[in-house]
Amino acid sequence: MQKNEQRISLAVSTVIFALRPIPESGQSALWIPLVRRTREPFARQWALPGGWAGNDESLTDAAARNLLATTALEPAYLEQLYAFGDVERSVSSRVVSIIYWALVRQEEAERATENENVRWFAADNLPELAFDHNVIIDYALWRLRTKMEYSRIARAFLGETFTLSELRLVHEAVLQRQLDPANFRRQIENSGSLVPTDYVVSGGRHRPPRLYRYDEGVELVDNGPLGHKKTGSTRVID
């Protein structure tokens, strides 16, 4: 097969997660911004934000660009999720979609322009979405929760320094269950990824908690396969 015979369009979409309080309970939970489709198929239904991949940008850059264009958000974390390439049935043209998932901090999330065509939804209470986007979001949720337990992505929801309570609340919001503060502390301390700072937070009606930060030398950005071990430059694949 000659490659110039190909008639495949390449799209990029992103599942964006942010922590926001649930109106009723006030507890933090995962929220996702969705955009309303303007064209068929699934016109006027909610869908993941995305767009076409440009000729001169990497897939990751395309994801970041589309994410900024559709929701005005710049994520603290961005990682590829999966490439969907089944032959499209509903439309004549063939589309392959690369799905990313992203985490944004709370302050950043508030910058998201919410309007008639962009709205935040609680991740565990979504409407019927366009295409298979419900399934994709379930998968992204599974990845986020799984990765939460062995990596340091909780960092993407926090500032430079934070208390152990704040970190625990992030974990609780993502995993949707309470964690024992004592055991959580030991777990984190034993992992060796945090270093205590010399500062504490005063003002609460209780003992002031110490501020921590992640140790150096650990970048948050996901390099994909090239980053799972310390390898050097990123190159392109045939």
Next chain:
Amino acid sequence: MQKNEQRISLAVSTVIFALRPIPESGQSALWIPLVRRTREPFARQWALPGGWAGNDESLTDAAARNLLATTALEPAYLEQLYAFGDVERSVSSRVVSIIYWALVRQEEAERATENENVRWFAADNLPELAFDHNVIIDYALWRLRTKMEYSRIARAFLGETFTLSELRLVHEAVLQRQLDPANFRRQIENSGSLVPTDYVVSGGRHRPPRLYRYDEGVELVDNGPLGHKKTGSTRVID
């Protein structure tokens, strides 16, 4: 951006794993078939087998088709690994590659046509490959070894029934370390994924081992994100 402005070609390549004995030690280890490139860039260097994605086939189908065409192999397991989409620098045209990884049984692996342009290499002793293919294979190895510990993919290297020794040897070959037979047995038994058959293997100069098989209702085929929970139909993504 209009999608008809896109000039991106879509390629599919596969990291194929099979277990074969190492000539010197006789121990089983992971081997990978590679193909010699006929064109620039990296002409005459070894690379992952692959080809272009067809307009009317899913990405998985494209991977299986190219795999059969280049190595004559039909894998027992096939799963998407990662989509590489950096802007190509060495060649003028833009290529996005979807990489798959596959497992083939030993009998099947022997069918692979080995010639001047297709050869098997021990996975932990590879030459310098074209593009970033060394890094990609490292990542595929990591995925295989990680997944070995929580899923049932070892099955892809075995026949319908097998002894616990055979299963353990698969694990040892993949993980590259010895496993305690007693503890391995209990671990597997407690996982509840195996059922003993009524048959044993006689002929050895020792107590005849029992044959086991995987329990029903668990398909080996990987459905990707759509398969991580029991969800229904596969649809296409925008």
Next chain:
DNA sequence: TCAAAAGTGTTCATTCTACACCCATGG
């Protein structure tokens, strides 16, 4: 001095690991 969250200690259950030991077969 009291409430509340920070932080420490301890106990119990579960799991992992190493290894001793018996079993069944072919030679």
Next chain:
DNA sequence: CCATGGGTGTAGAATGAACACTTTTGA
């Protein structure tokens, strides 16, 4: 009867969950 791998038992270490208890602050 012996060598060999199949298969079982068990003691100690490591890990994790549950929870009592002490500490330090603001009010």
